Amino acid sequence: MDKTVTHDVGRFFHHYPHQAVVVTARSKDKENAMTAVWHSPVSYSPPLYGVAVSPRRLTYRLIMESREFGINFLPVEQADVIVQVGVAKGDDVDKFTAFNISRQSPTIISAPLLSDAYACYECRVVDHRSYGDHTMFIGEVVAVHFSPKAFTSQEILDLKHVLPALYLGGDTYFSADHNSQRLLGRQTYKGPSEPRHPRRPR
Numbered sequence: 001m002d003k004t005v006t007h008d009v010g011r012f013f014h015h016y017p018h019q020a021v022v023v024t025a026r027s028k029d030k031e032n033a034m035t036a037v038w039h040s041p042v043s044y045s046p047p048l049y050g051v052a053v054s055p056r057r058l059t060y061r062l063i064m065e066s067r068e069f070g071i072n073f074l075p076v077e078q079a080d081v082i083v084q085v086g087v088a089k090g091d092d093v094d095k096f097t098a099f100n101i102s103r104q105s106p107t108i109i110s111a112p113l114l115s116d117a118y119a120c121y122e123c124r125v126v127d128h129r130s131y132g133d134h135t136m137f138i139g140e141v142v143a144v145h146f147s148p149k150a151f152t153s154q155e156i157l158d159l160k161h162v163l164p165a166l167y168l169g170g171d172t173y174f175s176a177d178h179n180s181q182r183l184l185g186r187q188t189y190k191g192p193s194e195p196r197h198p199r200r201p202r
């Protein structure tokens with residue numbers, strides 16, 4: 001592919017698509033929700049999940065105070081909620097009431113979870129660090145909620161039942177088409193295995 005090179009990086013966007021999730025947080029009596037696309041699993045053992053949140057957000061302050069957050073994975077039918085909580089400021093409006101978002105109770109943390117999510121993580125902050133204009137919060141996943149019918153027996157999101165909310169950049173959202181799904185076995189693609197104790201060259 002021919003490529004253009006620029007060192008004037010600015011607001012880089014070439015890494016999209018990403019999944020859009022809703023981050024929930026609560027401190028004292030204030031509950032809030034905001035959209036995030038800058039999030040990632042970080043470790044299986046212990047189970048860690050990271051999300052980058054700007055210090056300008058109310059959500060940032062609530063996470064700093066409570067040291068907890070929720071990650072809510074929504075289907076694409078909920079894209080309007082993703083935009084609503086990604087635009088409104090929790091300092092100005094109670095987003096749950098304004099957008100009629102229904103909550104479900106967490107089991108360990110105090111941040112609410114979203115009833116319409118097909119999966120949610122309850123996370124306790126184990127570390128946070130500021131990088132440029134965002135802060136990366138690393139949370140230990142202390143509880144997972146998931147809809148069993150959203151996943152296959154191989155622990156793969158079942159695209160015949162749930163279409164995840166994916167974000168392409170700008171104001172564009174889409175989902176994955178199960179017809180484009182391919183099963184490529186790792187064994188088939190593995191190179192010749194290394195001998196356990198490689199012999200020294202003679």
Ligand SMILES: Cc1cc2nc3c(=O)[nH]c(=O)nc-3n(C[C@H](O)[C@H](O)[C@H](O)COP(=O)(O)O)c2cc1C
Nearest residue numbers: 035036037038053054057058059086087088089090
């Ligand atoms: C598609 C989309 C993705 C976003 N991703 C992030 C993100 O990863 N990190 C972040 O800090 N803000 C992100 N935002 C912005 C916040 O969701 C937005 O500023 C929100 O209004 C903050 O709400 P709060 O002030 O009530 O916490 C995103 C917004 C949209 C629409």
